[in-house]
Amino acid sequence: MNHSDSQPPVSNEQLLSSLQWRYATKAFDPARKIPAATWSALEEALVLSASSFGLQPYRFLIITDPGLRARLLPHALGQQQIVDASHLVVFAARTSFSAGEIDRYIERIVQVRGGEAAALNSYRQMMAGSLLSEQERERVPVWAARQAYIALGNLLTSAALLQVDACPMEGFVAAEFDRLLDLSTQGYTAVVSCTLGYRAAGDKYAGAAKVRFPASELIRRIG
Amino acid sequence: MNHSDSQPPVSNEQLLSSLQWRYATKAFDPARKIPAATWSALEEALVLSASSFGLQPYRFLIITDPGLRARLLPHALGQQQIVDASHLVVFAARTSFSAGEIDRYIERIVQVRGGEAAALNSYRQMMAGSLLSEQERERVPVWAARQAYIALGNLLTSAALLQVDACPMEGFVAAEFDRLLDLSTQGYTAVVSCTLGYRAAGDKYAGAAKVRFPASELIRRIG
Numbered sequence: 479m480n481h482s483d484s485q486p487p488v489s490n491e492q493l494l495s496s497l498q499w500r501y502a503t504k505a506f507d508p509a510r511k512i513p514a515a516t517w518s519a520l521e522e523a524l525v526l527s528a529s530s531f532g533l534q535p536y537r538f539l540i541i542t543d544p545g546l547r548a549r550l551l552p553h554a555l556g557q558q559q560i561v562d563a564s565h566l567v568v569f570a571a572r573t574s575f576s577a578g579e580i581d582r583y584i585e586r587i588v589q590v591r592g593g594e595a596a597a598l599n600s601y602r603q604m605m606a607g608s609l610l611s612e613q614e615r616e617r618v619p620v621w622a623a624r625q626a627y628i629a630l631g632n633l634l635t636s637a638a639l640l641q642v643d644a645c646p647m648e649g650f651v652a653a654e655f656d657r658l659l660d661l662s663t664q665g666y667t668a669v670v671s672c673t674l675g676y677r678a679a680g681d682k683y684a685g686a687a688k689v690r691f692p693a694s695e696l697i698r699r700i701g
Numbered sequence: 702m703n704h705s706d707s708q709p710p711v712s713n714e715q716l717l718s719s720l721q722w723r724y725a726t727k728a729f730d731p732a733r734k735i736p737a738a739t740w741s742a743l744e745e746a747l748v749l750s751a752s753s754f755g756l757q758p759y760r761f762l763i764i765t766d767p768g769l770r771a772r773l774l775p776h777a778l779g780q781q782q783i784v785d786a787s788h789l790v791v792f793a794a795r796t797s798f799s800a801g802e803i804d805r806y807i808e809r810i811v812q813v814r815g816g817e818a819a820a821l822n823s824y825r826q827m828m829a830g831s832l833l834s835e836q837e838r839e840r841v842p843v844w845a846a847r848q849a850y851i852a853l854g855n856l857l858t859s860a861a862l863l864q865v866d867a868c869p870m871e872g873f874v875a876a877e878f879d880r881l882l883d884l885s886t887q888g889y890t891a892v893v894s895c896t897l898g899y900r901a902a903g904d905k906y907a908g909a910a911k912v913r914f915p916a917s918e919l920i921r922r923i924g
Binding site: 487490492515518519521534536537543546587591620621623624625628629632635639640641646648687688693696698701 | 707709710711713715716717718719720721723725738739741742744745746747748749750751753755757759760761762763764765766767768769770806809810813814843844846847848850851852853854855856857858859862863864869871882892893909910911912913914916918919920921922923924
């Protein structure tokens with residue numbers, strides 16, 4: 479697909495107006511659900527997130543069961559979004575990597591693109607050097623969590639463009655989420671979560687001016 | 702601004718088509734520069750990124766000086782995007798937080814929204830508990846880096862929607878970037894970077910099929 483001769487799907491103004499519209503939704507309308515087609519697009523957007531080496535060291539848990547959400551609530555500072563939002567996504571990042579998992583990724587590349595796994599040997603070596611060596615191994619959870627945050631950033635922007643409200647949430651006890659979602663035994667840990675749906679009419683934060691440090695401070699131009 | 706009665710600025714299909722179009726650009730056309738209005742929109746998108754507590758514990762360094770980019774190149778595995786892309790952004794995240802910086806953020810909230818700083822005391826206490834206590838202090842760099850990655854995810858999606866190519870880059874020596882960009886003395890460290898511009902006609906990766914694990918594996922529906 480080559481877009482280079484066509485117009486971008488959004489104008490600068492539309493992009494910025496969507497990002498201005500976005501805010502960390504404190505009160506969701508519990509009665510409004512995200513339509514299936516919209517949710518399906520957001521799941522596909524998550525899958526299309528960028529990740530280091532393309533390795534996708536995460537899983538996205540979509541939690542709709544009200545009972546489970548009620549059990550997660552006390553471990554998320556009682557933040558009501560957990561139960562009121564249409565959808566809850568928990569981002570689970572890998573805590574370790576094995577040679578077998580790198581091989582499985584190589585196999586997936588071959589499956590999608592064709593060619594021979596042997597042709598990807600130097601790529602495999604590079605990944606192994608980064609993820610399996612004694613000295614790098616302890617950085618794996620840090621690295622994997624960061625990749626999950628790219629997906630979170632992508633999801634927030636994608637949702638805003640589809641006019642779906644969202645609230646990213648770090649305030650939860652990861653060990654309890656891991657236990658309730660059975661993550662540890664699978665080599666994952668919950669690193670961040672995001673509730674999505676539609677703002678309640680009365681959410682006072684919806685109208686609040688966005689607080690940012692001046693661009694002149696956040697952005698430093700060099701050269 | 703209330704979008705709820707209007708159509709979203711993009712359709713599901715347009716969003717996904719942009720995310721499909723996006724790829725980690727290996728070869729940029731060194732002759733093509735991002736137009737000023739487009740770049741300005743991307744900077745504003747960066748500023749509008751979500752962050753924990755709204756604290757924006759990062760700076761975005763926009764490096765256009767060719768000499769500096771040439772000096773960064775050897776510390777970025779010689780990846781040619783560093784010098785060929787129209788723009789280079791280095792995401793610098795805070796390595797520590799002080800009570801004074803939390804106060805400055807409270808002042809900024811009052812400046813933007815009005816009201817009294819005293820009314821935000823419980824908010825200030827919550828941030829202080831998270832960022833200044835002995836036991837939490839060592840998590841600050843981890844937390845700040847993750848916020849920078851939300852901004853990266855936002856930037857990648859925003860750029861795709863404006864039909865600007867990008868390549869997120871983790872492969873650099875942070876200590877050397879910090880030194881060349883004079884970051885350490887200011888309490889920041891380079892955590893990730895991103896080059897942006899337009900793909901070269903000959904970049905063979907542009908046409909390669911996107912490799913993702915099956916959605917049924919990456920996404921787990923619970924409930």
